[in-house]
Every structure is written in structure tokens, then in C-alpha cells.
Amino acid sequence: TQLLEQSPQFLSIQEGENLTVYCNSSSVFSSLQWYRQEPGEGPVLLVTVVTGGEVKKLKRLTFQFGDARKDSSLHITAAQPGDTGLYLCAGANSGAGSYQLTFGKGTKLSVIP
Amino acid sequence: GAGVSQTPSNKVTEKGKYVELRCDPISGHTALYWYRQSLGQGPEFLIYFQGTGAADDSGLPNDRFFAVRPEGSVSTLKIQRTERGDSAVYLCASSSFGTGRVRNEQFFGPGTRLTVL
Incomplete structure (x- = not known):
């Protein structure tokens, strides 16, 4: 069974701060x-990341896929x-013939004005 | 349509009753997925359709759960003899493989909140 662990589970920050959330697994995802x-x-x-080491930016959000394709991070600048x-975060193993996504439990983010 | 739609948005039923939840995917999307999301959890996979056939039903928890997609578009998730533990948000997603097979990008509907009393 593939598992994705996200951390932290809860995060409360002030407007303007930076933050990073993590998504980790012992399994490789396509x-x-x-x-x-x-x-x-x-x-x-x-966003979708496919290649190990890939970095994608979406305005103030930066996503990174680990070199081994087992983990990922999301960094938000000036929340x-x-x-x-x-x-x-959700991982897919399309190569195994099943297209289901395996989800983590999520990080609940609150940005206080 | 513009996005995935699901009906009803909320369903309250009594233990032991039968319910049907409907999903209308994005037009042209061949793949359709059902997930269940309990409070404080991420979505959990139930079943995946490619066209009219269920290609992977490994996530269905037991034989009280069944889903159909007779014409390859709209899908119905059916739950017999509902139990209190079935209470959750049921999410539907669709995707178009095309060049996106590896990326497997799924687009979700707003969900149906099922409450079993």
C-alpha cells in the first residue's frame, strides 16, 4: 500500500510570511x-510534476519533486x-495500469490578515 | 459542461436505506473516478471507469457499493443498506488521457455530502 504523509497537518501564519509544506512517501510515483x-x-x-528534481512556479507558489520521485514540497512566498x-498532495502510478490517485491527509493552512 | 457536476450536493438518509449519487463529468473525458473523503482525511479511491467499463474497482469497501457508467458519460454510485460509517463526502473526478496519460490530471466535482442517521 502506498502512503503519502504530509506535514505539518495544521499551519497558521501571518499575512506576508513564507511557508513550506511537505509530502513524503517511501514509494516512487510516476x-x-x-x-x-x-x-x-x-x-x-x-500543478503536476513528473520528472525527478522538477521545479514549477505558479506565481508565489513553488513546487518541487524530489530526485527519487518519492517526495515533494510546496513553498509559498508572502502568504x-x-x-x-x-x-x-496526490501521487499516481500510471505505469502500474491503475490511474487512481493516492492522497495525503493534507495541510490545513490559515493565513491571518 | 464547464466542469464536473455532482448531484445532490447533500443527501441525508436513514440507516439501512438505499442511495444513488450522480456524477456528470467534463464533456469528452473518457476516464471517471469516484473517491470518498471522510472528515480530516484526504480523498480515498473507490473506483475508476475507462469508458463504460470499471477498469479498477479495488477501492470499493464491500459489496454494498456499486457504480455504473452505462453510456460512458454520466456515472451513478449506488450504496445499499447504508450504514452510519458510510457518512462522508463522495467526490467524482474526470480526466482525458490524450497526451495526459502519464500526468493523470484529474478534475474534481464539488462532491456529495452523505449523512447516514
Whole structure:
């Protein structure tokens, strides 16, 4: 069974601060995705990383996929209240013939104005 | 449609009853997935359809759960003899393989919140 562990589970910071959340596994994934979910809504895809060592930037968000494709991080610069939400990482092993995503439990981020 | 839609948005039922949850995927998406999200947890995979057939149903917890996609578009998740432990948000997602097979990008609906009393 593949597991993804996210840390921290909860994070409360002041507007303007920087933060990093982590997604770790003992398994290798063919791709890894980050989603943000707000209360009462479904997860919204932020980014997909495929290549080991890959770094992607989305405005103030920087995503990195580990060299071994087992872990990932999300760094937010100068956090804003609109960044508040549940950040989920999800791994896929498409090469195994199944296209299900394995999700972590998420990091619940609160950005205080 | 523009995105994945799910109905109803909320469903309250009594223990032992039968429920059906509907998912309408993004037009043209051949793959459809059902996930279940309990409070404080990430989504957990239930079943995956490629076209009309269930390609992977390994996540269904028991034989009370069943899903269909008869015309390769809309899907219905069916739960028989509901139990209190079935209470959760049921999420549907769709994807288009095309050139995205490796990337496996899935787009989620808003979910159906099921409460079993």
C-alpha cells in the first residue's frame, strides 16, 4: 500500500510570511499533483510534476519533486489570506495500469490578515 | 459542461436505506473516478471507469457499493443498506488521457455530502 504523509497537518501564519509544506512517501510515483481544497468544494488542481528534481512556479507558489520521485514540497512566498485552504498532495502510478490517485491527509493552512 | 457536476450536493438518509449519487463529468473525458473523503482525511479511491467499463474497482469497501457508467458519460454510485460509517463526502473526478496519460490530471466535482442517521 502506498502512503503519502504530509506535514505539518495544521499551519497558521501571518499575512506576508513564507511557508513550506511537505509530502513524503517511501514509494516512487510516476507523477505527483498538488491540489487546494476549500470547505464545501472539491479539490482544485494546482500543478503536476513528473520528472525527478522538477521545479514549477505558479506565481508565489513553488513546487518541487524530489530526485527519487518519492517526495515533494510546496513553498509559498508572502502568504495572503486568499491562500487559506487545505493543501493536498496526490501521487499516481500510471505505469502500474491503475490511474487512481493516492492522497495525503493534507495541510490545513490559515493565513491571518 | 464547464466542469464536473455532482448531484445532490447533500443527501441525508436513514440507516439501512438505499442511495444513488450522480456524477456528470467534463464533456469528452473518457476516464471517471469516484473517491470518498471522510472528515480530516484526504480523498480515498473507490473506483475508476475507462469508458463504460470499471477498469479498477479495488477501492470499493464491500459489496454494498456499486457504480455504473452505462453510456460512458454520466456515472451513478449506488450504496445499499447504508450504514452510519458510510457518512462522508463522495467526490467524482474526470480526466482525458490524450497526451495526459502519464500526468493523470484529474478534475474534481464539488462532491456529495452523505449523512447516514
